[in-house]
Amino acid sequence: MQLLHSLRSHIQYKIILPFLLLTLLVMLAGSAVSVLFLTNSAQDRLNNQLAQAARSTSDSIVTLERTNLQFLRELTFAPANPGAGARSMADAFASASADEVATALRPYYDLSVSRTGVRVDRMIAFDAQGRSLIDWERVGGSQEPAATPSRDLRALWFVPAILGKQNDVLGDKYSGLLDLGSDQSRYLFTVAPVLQGEKVVGGVLIASRLDDMIRQIAQESSAAIVTVYRPEDGVAFASSLVPEGGVAQLQIEPRQLATVQDVRLAENQSVIDTLPVNARDYQFAYVPLRIRGELVGIVSVSLASDYVFSQWWNASGTLMGLTILLTLAIIGLGVFVARQITRPLQELAFTAESVAEGDLDRRSSVQAHDEVGILSRSFNRMTEHLVDLYGEVRSESSQRAAIVESITDGVVVCDLDGRVMVINKAMRELLSLAEEDAPPARFNDIQMEHMAFSGMSFGEKQSPDLFTIGSHIVRISVAPVATPEGARLGDVYVFQDLTSEVAIDRAKTNFIATISHELRTPLTVLGGSADLLMRGFVGELNEDQQSLVTAIHRHATSMTSVLNNVIVIAGLESGTLEFVFAPLPLRSFIEDLVWRQRFAFQAKSLKVEVQIPEDLPDVMVDEHQITNVINQLLDNARRYTDSGGIRIAACQDGDRVRVDISDTGPGIDDEVSANLFNRFVRGTEGINSQERGIGLGLAIAKMLLERQGGTIWLESTSSQGSTFSFTLPCAYAEPQNNNQILAQVA
Structure with a gap:
């Protein structure tokens, strides 16, 4: 009985126990469905894996070509190297001396071994007549290159183009695949001219052996076979694995060739086909190999497809039936559990909605002994506490509202968006609003104008915060409204009515201006008369008289200047001083x-x-x-x-x-x-x-x-x-x- 009471008094048991069984059933069904899903998607995964590997292989070849091209740029524009006794690359080629060119190129040939991303298996330099000056090939791990005798290279299609300064859409450099040597080894080459000023004095070709390169790519990508084909007929000429029937066995089917040639790498496309190799089926993914925008070959990556097929298809009917039964069981148990939980929760939710809508006398009637019952009783206590707090808040709010209403200055409280939240009686009087009139919706709706000329405080700075509201002149001060934690809630604006003070200051300014005008006239006469006496218009003055008259003239002039300044200040402050531009x-x-x-x-x-x-x-x-x-x-x-x-x-x-x-x-x-x-x-x-x-x-x-x-x-x-x-x-x-x-x- 105690165990039963414990289970009934905890809502977690009501939820957990039924769904433990459901979880177990779902796991079993999920396992079966997962196996079925994996079986159905095995072929797709293999195709995607092959396509990705093929694109990665093509990208690796293109990346190598770009890296070699950058290295070739450094080489062709190389300056003189006094440490190696080498002239600049352009001067070495201009000399047409094989020794000069070899001296200039040897540091770069050695550097290519340690340069990241650069692979130079063959380096050929030719002069302006198309004859090779040097022809070095890296053999095995030897640091010393194997040299090939000089020969005429003009039969290679790109040599006349280089020497003739012909450019394609990408410039004066060329790249592609090429057969070099008597063994018909296929290379990935990059060639560039060597210029002395505007004159072509030769060219340099660097190349990477394709066979070694694709074997390395196959090892890094875990591909079974990596193959490169001629783009025009799909014949394989290089492969990381040579079938028993020879490389020709890997030739692309004619029905697939045109499709492969049209594949666009930028859209992650590839062509998938299956071919038997050494009595075993392999999945092949074909992508075009484009270098500098030109189709120079086709690349394929292949993996064995033995594991794709299985016997799990035989269990599809049974698994489907089990899934349906489990779904129905989950639905039935879910409904039962939901009804047990939601009935008291619905009543509690209805009570909460009633309290939120203002029915503060509403209380929850749930009497269960589980967590929902505890929640119900806690909710009732919380409601009682909120009612008490609400009363206190209303009382405090009423006190604060009375304080704000009693302030003789206008007060406006706005939120962060400038919406008016509170406006007191003094502010209503400034705005000529009756009690029943709605206040302005936003602070910017208050009709007020900035006073360009305050007319206040002669001899002080102009007050920048005076505004007119109707016939009233007010000074506005603003302060932020913030919580104790520092979060800003809005702003409070205080409007101080200074109409009387401004009138008094204006009267003072006008008085000073009037007195200044009245004093300026006699001072002008006094200064003018002194000037006439100084000039001897009424007779010659002795030394003492001249000194006294000069002092009178100087001080009269000084006082006139002071009065003029006072008059200007008064005119500026009152706004009566006119400007004609x-x-x-x-x-x-x-x-x-x-x-x-x-x-x-x-x-x-x-x-x-x-x-x-x-x-x-x-x-x-x-x-x-x-x-x-x-x-x-x-x-x-x-x-x-x-x-x-x-x-x-x-x-x-x-x-x-x-x-x-x-x-x-x-x-x-x-x-x-x-x-x-x-x-x-x-x-x-x-x-x-x-x-x-x-x-x-x-x-x-x-x-x-x-x-x-x-x-x-x-x-x-x-x-x-x-x-x-x-x-x-x-x-x-x-x-x-x-x-x-x-x-x-x-």
């Missing part, structure tokens, strides 16, 4: 600017050098604004240069013009150069300089250049001076939309 010849324009400031440079004894080519293309800029840029750079160079000079150079760089302004001043410290183009940044001498500014010049130059599609940077600085570089678009370059330029640099 037109082609401008840069060379004459810069020369004119330098001429206007000549007295300021002469006052400090500074030499100004302009190196601008006459063929420099025009630039597409606003003339007034680019004047401000270049004047700022020239003014800085003049201020910080006490001796030496200033060099202005320009060149074309693609569709832009690059301008470099170099001075011989004291240079710029590294800590200053990092923030050089920020506002209110001055050099280390800027505060104490007699002509000090307020640090807006380079910031203005950068903003004006960027509004016109250009860039500016500090190219280099040292104790001997600094170089500022900037680029401007050529007038002929593809025009760039000004609004796009302003948006890119805002």
Whole structure:
């Protein structure tokens, strides 16, 4: 009883015991079916094995020819070998001296023994008249070649072609099968010309004995017989095994010859036939032997076919009946076992589906004492636990939702694909959405525009993250939403309403611009009057008066320059500064600017050098604004240069013009150069300089250049001076939309 209870209380026994018997029966049936299958497929396997061996044999011969051809290329182009006392191969053949040629060829003849994949059993060199200079044959394992007397080789079909510089579709080299010598030995040969410049001074032929080669292939491929035939009539002329009736007994049947000649190796084709050899049937697989695209022979590989036939066909009926009975038994037992297992599992699956659909009060009623019963009770406990967790999650989610709703800034949470998952009340107000209105489906659907001109923080950097949503101006910050393990789930966007702050900053900017305009007028009058006094229009001044008037003029001019910079900054930030783009010849324009400031440079004894080519293309800029840029750079160079000079150079760089302004001043410290183009940044001498500014010049130059599609940077600085570089678009370059330029640099 205890054993029976154990078997009934474990589902593994309910499954394993019946199917152990089934497994045994299936193994018996499988063995019988396997034997039957192997018997039926034996012939196919033999055919496939033969076909593969035949193709491999053909490939081996072709590979040897290619390897020999590569070796022959090295040989025919060989340079002089001082160590062996040999001239270059071309010079040796040009001399028509057999000794010179032998000296040049002997290192390669010896090298062929150790070169992997190369087989040279015969080497023949002939001169430009077609007579052999050397004819070496490797006999046995001897290192010394057997030499054949000189003879006329022009009867060989390829010699006139070589000497006549005739080329086939593959070049000036030829390969194939050839009878050489009195014993009619068949060779696989490769021949190439030897050239001295464009002149043919001879040729070299290397060859491999076919009999030795196919015997080696037969040993490596485990083939019983490897045979090579003439392609035109299928007569065998070389074989690894000579039948008792001679090689002629292996001749290809005429009915098969045309089929073999049409076989295409690239499609893994071959022709199979059966022939008796020495009172035993052999399966032959025939494939064509093509070298350099030409059919030069036919190759066959054969194996004995005795083991193909057997008596297992007699048992096919019995095995078929057994298979049917076993199939029916498996079906019957499978149905029985499945019903025993699936009934409680179906009820458990139905309960799980109900809970998944939201019926959290549903519980499994399976009361079995096996694993399914344990699973049912565990499932019920798990459901209870999930219900408790669900309640906690809902409570926590409600708290988090309340927190998000109470945030005064707009909040949008998106998944990785940009779909909006959460949107709070403040964000709905920014978007003018009622509670019942659906929020945007994706973040990109939120209607907002980037502010090209923020109008904020006079004297600070432009804020790059301000956008307008309706009448609101917001700053957007984004942060990733990630799990504790670091897996990214999406992004949270915070929209901070800065409408009031922007209005205040704009008012401040407008106020500064207005004050600057108001101050510029009296300062201009003051500077002009001082200039008239200095020029003596109201009478000659004494030395003290001249000094005081000069100081008034200098400081009035300096303050006017500062106010002009402030006005430009205000115009840039408010977007009211207009740009009128037109082609401008840069060379004459810069020369004119330098001429206007000549007295300021002469006052400090500074030499100004302009190196601008006459063929420099025009630039597409606003003339007034680019004047401000270049004047700022020239003014800085003049201020910080006490001796030496200033060099202005320009060149074309693609569709832009690059301008470099170099001075011989004291240079710029590294800590200053990092923030050089920020506002209110001055050099280390800027505060104490007699002509000090307020640090807006380079910031203005950068903003004006960027509004016109250009860039500016500090190219280099040292104790001997600094170089500022900037680029401007050529007038002929593809025009760039000004609004796009302003948006890119805002």
